[in-house]
Amino acid sequence: MRLLRVGPPGAERPAALDADGILRDLSSVVAEVDGAFLADRAALAAVAEALDAGTLPEVARATRRGAPFARPGKVVGIGLNYRCYAAESGAAMPERPVVFLKPGSTVCGPEDGIDLPPGSTATDHEVELGVVIGRALRRCDDPARALASVGGYVAVNDVTERHLAADGPTWAKGKCCDTFTPAGPWLVTPDEVADPQALALELRVNGELRQAGDTKDMAFSVAELLCYLSGLMTLEPGDLVLTGTPAGVAAGRPDPKPFLRDGDVVELEVEGLGRQRTPVRAAGRSDERSVG
Structure with missing residues (x-):
């Protein structure tokens, strides 16, 4: 998967590129692209399943892209x-x-x-x-x-x-x-x-x-x-x-x-x-x- 975070600084929401390269909003599936999410196999599987289903809302290409993961601990x-x-x-x-x-x-x-x-x-x-x-x-x-x-x-x-x-x-x-x-x-x-x-x-x-x-x-x-x-x-x-x-x-x-x-x-x-x-x-x- 290619994961992103999009939106204004301090208010980014999770997103991902689907198989066709379309940017999809993941907010309905996961709260944040952070350590807890990356450590959760079930959450990762749920995101993959949602992307395959093709029902997630599309994100406008002009939307700002923040760092693709939440601020790291170190x-x-x-x-x-x-x-x-x-x-x-x-x-x-x-x-x-x-x-x-x-x-x-x-x-x-x-x-x-x-x-x-x-x-x-x-x-x-x-x-x-x-x-x-x-x-x-x-x-x-x-x-x-x-x-x-x-x-x-x-x-x-x-x-x-x-x-x-x-x-x-x-x-x-x-x-x-x-x-x-x-x-x-x-x-x-x-x-x-x-x-x-x-x-x-x-x-x-x-x-x-x-x-x-x-x-x-x-x-x-x-x-x-x-x-x-x-x-x-x-x-x-x-x-x-x-x-x-x-x-x-x-x-x-x-x-x-x-x-x-x-x-x-x-x-x-x-x-x-x-x-x-x-x-x-x-x-x-x-x-x-x-x-x-």
């Missing part, structure tokens, strides 16, 4: 997980996954816009495969069980303000700004993703191809990441795991580095997970709105 990021990215940055591949946390307030819809923080000098783009947890996972050492815990896959942009990230001792300040995790357009259930290690990713800024990679280039696979993270913390239904980005970020390019600026448009796609088109806005120019 967002867990992974750094330096693509060999091509490590080579580009001149960094050695880590022996263990590099882990950082982002607040759930960074998550926004795929077209809501990236708000540059005040004084932004080096805001960068990072196309990534996102993994939303569907079943709690704790101290797991079985890759098959780790993958079975996945509730869905999603295209994300792990936006980073490099200047703030470098103002250590951790990357947190460069990762935590509102709108720094555009997600969507869809949350795709695992039955529609044959192999998470065989997905092409690409990102363009103002039509220029900046990043192009494939999840097969990951140093640590999705299953390995989930096993490792579950030994550090319990991964709970609804949590979002970001799995790293391939080469081509602005920080890895020659000077003057093409960091994001007011008026830019970022388009990205992960194979089978849909395409985002996100405008970039200067501090003070964005509309007041809720994220999520």
